[in-house]
Amino acid sequence: MDQKTRYHSVRLDKELCKGCTNCLMHCPTEAIRVRKGRAHILDERCIDCGECIRICDYHAKVAITDSLDELKLFRYNVALPAPSLYGQFRGLTDVGVVLAALKRIGFDDVFEVARGADIVARAITEKLREPGLPRPLISSACPTVVRLIQVRFPDLIPHIVDIRQPMEVAAQIARAEFCKAHDCRPEEVGVFFITPCPAKMTAITSPLGQEKSAVSSAISMMEIYGLLRPLISKIQKEERIEGASTSYGIGWAASSGETKSIFQENALCVDGIQNCIRVLEEIENNKLSDLTFFEGNACTGGCVGGPLTFENNYVAKNSIRKLVAAAKAKNDSTPQQSVPVSDMNKYALKMDKPLEPNSVMKLDDDFSVAMQKMQRMNEIIAELPGYDCGSCGSPTCRCFAEDIVLGFANEMECIHKMRDKLQTMAEQMVELAQTRR
Amino acid sequence: MSSVLIHADYPVEAEDYTRGGEASADIKRKLKQLGVSANVLRRVSVASYEVEMNLVIHSDGGVLTLEVSPEAVWLISADRGPGIPDVEMAMREGWSTASETARSQGFGAGMGLPNMKRNADDFDITSKVGEGTTIRMGFRLA
Numbered sequence: 248m249d250q251k252t253r254y255h256s257v258r259l260d261k262e263l264c265k266g267c268t269n270c271l272m273h274c275p276t277e278a279i280r281v282r283k284g285r286a287h288i289l290d291e292r293c294i295d296c297g298e299c300i301r302i303c304d305y306h307a308k309v310a311i312t313d314s315l316d317e318l319k320l321f322r323y324n325v326a327l328p329a330p331s332l333y334g335q336f337r338g339l340t341d342v343g344v345v346l347a348a349l350k351r352i353g354f355d356d357v358f359e360v361a362r363g364a365d366i367v368a369r370a371i372t373e374k375l376r377e378p379g380l381p382r383p384l385i386s387s388a389c390p391t392v393v394r395l396i397q398v399r400f401p402d403l404i405p406h407i408v409d410i411r412q413p414m415e416v417a418a419q420i421a422r423a424e425f426c427k428a429h430d431c432r433p434e435e436v437g438v439f440f441i442t443p444c445p446a447k448m449t450a451i452t453s454p455l456g457q458e459k460s461a462v463s464s465a466i467s468m469m470e471i472y473g474l475l476r477p478l479i480s481k482i483q484k485e486e487r488i489e490g491a492s493t494s495y496g497i498g499w500a501a502s503s504g505e506t507k508s509i510f511q512e513n514a515l516c517v518d519g520i521q522n523c524i525r526v527l528e529e530i531e532n533n534k535l536s537d538l539t540f541f542e543g544n545a546c547t548g549g550c551v552g553g554p555l556t557f558e559n560n561y562v563a564k565n566s567i568r569k570l571v572a573a574a575k576a577k578n579d580s581t582p583q584q585s586v587p588v589s590d591m592n593k594y595a596l597k598m599d600k601p602l603e604p605n606s607v608m609k610l611d612d613d614f615s616v617a618m619q620k621m622q623r624m625n626e627i628i629a630e631l632p633g634y635d636c637g638s639c640g641s642p643t644c645r646c647f648a649e650d651i652v653l654g655f656a657n658e659m660e661c662i663h664k665m666r667d668k669l670q671t672m673a674e675q676m677v678e679l680a681q682t683r684r
Numbered sequence: 685m686s687s688v689l690i691h692a693d694y695p696v697e698a699e700d701y702t703r704g705g706e707a708s709a710d711i712k713r714k715l716k717q718l719g720v721s722a723n724v725l726r727r728v729s730v731a732s733y734e735v736e737m738n739l740v741i742h743s744d745g746g747v748l749t750l751e752v753s754p755e756a757v758w759l760i761s762a763d764r765g766p767g768i769p770d771v772e773m774a775m776r777e778g779w780s781t782a783s784e785t786a787r788s789q790g791f792g793a794g795m796g797l798p799n800m801k802r803n804a805d806d807f808d809i810t811s812k813v814g815e816g817t818t819i820r821m822g823f824r825l826a
Binding site: 399401402404528531532533534604606608609610611612614615617618619621622625649 | 689690692705708709712714716717718719722723725726729730733752754799825
């Protein structure tokens with residue numbers, strides 16, 4: 248495969264991998280193979296969904312994120328908490344406590360990604376007014392869903408909203424505001440996203456729809472949970488930092504939060520990667536063209552179900568629901584009311600690089616050669632047992648045939664074919680032995 | 685249709701809603717592996733799903749066939765009946781004979797055949813009551 252290698256947050260810990268087939272069977276883009284007793288991730292296919300991290304009993308699949316040591320690289324540091332972080336603390340009634348706790352662990356300032364979500368919500372609302380848009384428009388907020396579309400549904404790329412993720416918008420504003428307030432240069436300010444998932448980490452190193460990310464680094468929620476947890480009960484009222492987002496921005500932490508913030512009645516909110524795939528198939532078949540908006544979240548429950556979160560996603564979703572209600576009781580303005588028009592022009596909100604299809608599923612760049620390979624594939628499939636057992640190291644018999652055609656595997660790696668062959672050979676040997684006698 | 689290299693037959697049974705959509709899903713996957721352009725892919729997706737569901741809803745069962753040559757993708761649906769008495773009428777938007785079961789599943793808007801025709805570059809339908817219906821759709825690749 249001549250695809251250039253992409254950076255990925257999801258990696259394999261070779262020492263811990265037993266070479267079982269759990270991850271192999273659960274990968275939505277067939278990006279894992281087991282070879283020589285260990286799993287291998289095909290970089291060009293991986294969409295960083297983290298399903299393999301969740302499924303691996305041996306914890307051999309890990310997400311590479313940055314550590315707090317990175318803070319030393321900058322003179323100043325600003326934390327960008329994803330709203331899902333608020334859902335990690337049971338009984339939390341005010342997000343201001345978490346914001347203050349982040350300052351206590353070493354950040355000079357905090358900027359809520361929920362504020363970025365407010366601006367994105369307003370931008371999407373305006374986008375939806377444009378005439379002639381494909382229906383439904385697809386949210387660009389979940390980077391795994393965007394990458395899934397690039398790999399498996401390339402014809403749906405024109406449906407993706409060309410607005411940057413809340414994290415990117417928040418990072419631009421956070422840095423600009425900090426520089427203004429402290430009279431410093433942009434390169435002196437490190438902006439750290441507190442991430443619930445590896446996909447956001449990958450979206451910083453290999454950005455989607457833009458050349459360079461405005462975020463400096465991502466720190467896993469799991470990594471700082473232990474530091475924040477004991478502080479939550481210690482933050483005094485006067486130390487709290489008043490949250491500046493709307494209640495709607497906080498709601499983005501869970502599935503359907505984005506849709507609520509753009510007031511789309513005719514929208515579909517889907518969570519869980521397999522569910523997203525099923526609905527994207529329907530959009531591809533034009534069965535959902537009566538919808539205006541599709542919000543897909545790769546993780547169950549939305550970002551609160553991210554592989555790098557600590558709290559049970561259902562508990563976290565409930566916490567978010569309560570926080571949204573509390574914030575709404577204090578201030579019920581919508582993103583459309585509270586985001587000033589000036590903000591809409593001041594920052595780069597639109598993607599400036601087209602999202603390209605990822606053609607890794609293609610058998611060959613040359614159409615005729617691809618057809619020959621497919622023919623050969625079909626011949627091979629006809630000879631395979633169809634158990635999809637994974638013993639060969641490919642997830643299904645069909646995928647194994649594909650790997651053979653592409654030169655990555657050979658037929659005798661199928662233990663069932665091998666057994667048949669051995670049986671024939673054994674019979675021939677017996678025959679041979681008898682004729683000599 | 686000179687050099688057909690890929691040929692796949694998908695039997696589709698009447699009223700089989702459980703498997704309805706599997707043939708078109710496989711057709712889509714094959715075309716993606718071949719690297720068919722996004723535009724053609726989208727049109728074949730829509731047409732193949734419509735024609736497959738037509739077999740499930742309206743026919744007594746039949747076979748959906750995919751053929752691919754370097755020049756074009758062909759979808760051929762051939763059923764065992766019952767046949768359409770008035771093909772011209774059936775081609776009109778909004779005209780449908782779908783059953784209650786089908787309608788309760790969201791089908792039967794009378795857009796199936798017009799949708800197929802709109803999405804294909806070549807469209808041909810022949811039908812005989814008591815014998816069956818054959819639909820041929822071509823999608824140019826060049």
